[in-house]
Amino acid sequence: MNTKWVGKRVQRIDGPEKVTGELKYMTDYHFDNMVWGKVLRSEYPHAKIKSIDIEAAKNLPGVICVLTHKDIPGFNGFGIVVPDQPVLCSDIVRCTGDAVALAAAETLEIAEQALTLIKVDYEPLEVVADAEYALTDSAPKLHPDGNLHSHVKIKNGNIEEAFEEADIIVENTFFSPRQMHAFIETEGGWGVMDEEGFLTIRCPGQYAYRDRMQIARSLAYNPERIRVISSPIGGAFGGKDEITVQIYLALLAMHTNGRPVKIHLSREESVIAGIKRHPFKVKMKTAAKKDGTLVANQVTAIGDTGAYASLGGAVIALAIEHSCGPYKIPNVDLEGFCVYTNNGIAGAFRGFGVNQVCMGIETHMDMIAEKLGMNPIELRKKNVYHQGEVSSVGHIVKSSVGTYKTLETAENCDLWKNREKYKSEVSEPWKKRGVSLATSFHGIGMGIGLPDYGAATIELLPDGKFLVGVGCEEIGGGNSTVYAQIAAEMLNCDISNIMIVQGDTQRTLDGGTVTASRSTYTGGRAVAAAAPKMTELLIQTAAEMLNLQASRIDIRPNHIAADGQIIPYKSIHKYLYDHHQSARVEGHFYLPKEKEEIKGSGGAPHHLYGYLTHVVMVEVDTLTGETDVLRVVSIPDAGKVMNPQGLEGQAEGGAVMGIGYTLFEDVLIENGYHKTRNFTDYIIPTIRETPLIETFPVEKPEQSGPFGAKGIGEVVMIPIIAAIMSAICDATGARIFHLPATPERVFNALKDLKKQKVQSAR
């Protein structure tokens, strides 16, 4: 298709104001009459609250209000799926992130002081520090129904028989870290209530309408009288999918006499109270025939969701759905447990459970290849499912599947083809290099059982430009630019004539979350559905104005032409306005879904998946165990690429986040208390850990997507994890099963390897 905007390297429309710092994020704002809010967090990871005394805090000069659970007019709980997290704890605290009271004061310092004056009498209870222990009878129950939040199981074929007949079996246990989103803008925002009781909450989030619902539920307040503005966001990655501080802001705003109240978590508070990625323990047993055909996979995954559910159940379900990789394995037995502990709170995070299982299946693919003396790409090519084939979880994949093509591209890329040469070019004699690859996939959209729709509006503005409104927030991924590209393409105008508004319950329609790699696909389709209606409106209006037949009207770039006359869009707006007609159109889109849910899967399968293969080269310092990722090749199947520049941005950011996950990052919690405090000890990659990253998209257009696009926001960080693990092994012979692969872990693995060698030599 010949396009002017779609598929082109269009500069981000929000780029200049972001790189110059001109853009104000919501937590950047200060108002003259503002007050500061602070949240009192629990002292203990697990305790009974015997009493809360706020008198002294209330009497501190400069304090405006101090609130507890007694001040919650509505339901004292939140949570996207099960609202099991108290807004303010009344009887039990289950993690040190739990909120117990709120204070608002004239200055931040006074608010902080007020917190120290709140006397909470606790009776400490036994701490559940380990997910497996949580499942035993001796562990205290953290919630009325026990510590197992959810359980999913997918079983196909006959696993026992398959293992018996297999030629080769690999079996290992994998441990993954509690990764932190580490967004630059910590959780925060503003709340203000006007004289008429209309409440405005400005707080970065990933679904303004759902945030509004959760606020209204706790306030027992008409949602129509609440406005939530949730965009722009200084980073989220899933970490602002759940309620962060919105309800606190709303509660405080009800008690500040109309003064705006601001909460902005310090990094330390964000580490403790913000959700994290679920640490998993994954036991996996994979079997193959001599020719490399995979025959069986058995998986037990235990995810630590911490004190509350948030999206934990969905994370485990998605993990299990993806636990066999993009392969067709006929016999599988896959089981996942989502477990409550007192270890903070885990929830949504880019990859959503797939990271933790991909490292298992892809490591096994390489171990099988090695044992069979087979090329790892050949082994994968042999086992991938193609469009129309049956996946490991047992459904026919009807949407586009690009794995095979990504593997072919990997096979032909410079890094893979010349890997022996690159590997020999070590920078110092005690260093060793390895090159490996891994492939993965990621469902797009919500899966079965949840509403999944997109909606967009396009409004003709008085100056003749168009205002495109999409609920999905600009989370930093660049969806606003994609929406503008689609609108400009379909309205046949210059992109500078497109204005975008996102994430505002007053100005955009409910169009679902900006999660699940869905916003380009879903929001894009909604814009594409609205655009023809706008064209229609322009043509009809022009016809009416000129008293001509609609067929005589031509849409030209930025104006309308008919019978030798030119009508600027400004005039059309004026005509509509003068005639009291709406200048706004809507577009709606329902994300396609599979009809039948796989029994016991908790929402699988998805209709659509994005696919990606990573090739990496690492260099390991065998003296210290330090691993340096030197090169990354990212090969996404994104369907049609809407904006190569945007895709590269995602591919590069995802790769770096994957490097962090594999080599550095973990929020350490001991007996319910955080050992990791802030960025001093939470190590994320800097520019010096950022390698050369090349992005080679393969385009397998997806019929249902806007212009053939799919989503890749999450899969960009997934296979690189397993690829780095294997590259460390390729370099040194040592396999790492416990992430992050810190220098100490790699060094110890090398030490063990040496010991084994000495022993076997004897």
Add this chain to the structure above:
Amino acid sequence: MLVSQIDMITPSSLSECLNQLSKAGRKHKLIAGGTDAAVRMKEGKWRPEIWINIKNLKELRYIEEREDFIHIGPLTTHTDMIQSQLLQRKADVLVEAAREVGATQMQNMGTIGGNIGTASPAGDTLPALYVLGAMLELTSLTNKRTLPIEEFFTGPGRTVLKENEMITKILIKPQKPNGLGIFQKLGPRKAQSISIVNVAISLTMDNDRKCAEGKIAFGSVAPTIIRARKCESMLTLGQLNEELIQNIAKIAWKEVMPISDGRATATYRRDMASALLERGLYRLIRRWENQ
């Protein structure tokens, strides 16, 4: 003490500063680049009544060679040291250490006086100063004393500095023409990281691969910096070939007394003392041979 209650005064000369420091009956503390001070203030650990801001005392910011010593003013920033040709020629180990402090922003703001003043066992310039035989000049309104750097530190964050004193000069011995040094750091990542183990090595070479004299100091493996005297004595045993280097490195773990913390276990730190020494000596020898 609340942050908003803390005062700050900015003396315009050293004597005014010493005067301020001599005032008894109040809690004051010097602040230079503030890269440690601001962090610890935020954490609630350092909350004096008054900050004495010395960042602009230009008279304390210099690097000069006089008689047998290189004189470094305490307000010299890490960037100053990295860019100093004098240090590059005659104290390369200190330049390398400064280059490993945080990243560019920290190097621009952070000072050598502050790095010493904080007295962290992981302070990166400290092992380099040890192998360069550094002396510190401590001055109060009424007194001046000079002592070897080894005698300055008494534990993590603890020094012999008195309330009314400040560091006014750092003296180091320039390397000889056939001298060269290296600083090796292992952190959790390449930039903006606190050392898990670090080591400074300074050698004076004879000819070939024969070392006439050498000094080795480890950081982050004990309450203060540790000179590895056993390893040092082995440096001169023969040609610094692979075998000797490995033998020296092998005993390094015996010289250190590390602890386990969130960054690493004691065992790994011990192993790394050996590894960094081995790697440092390989690199030094290669550099020597390429000269």
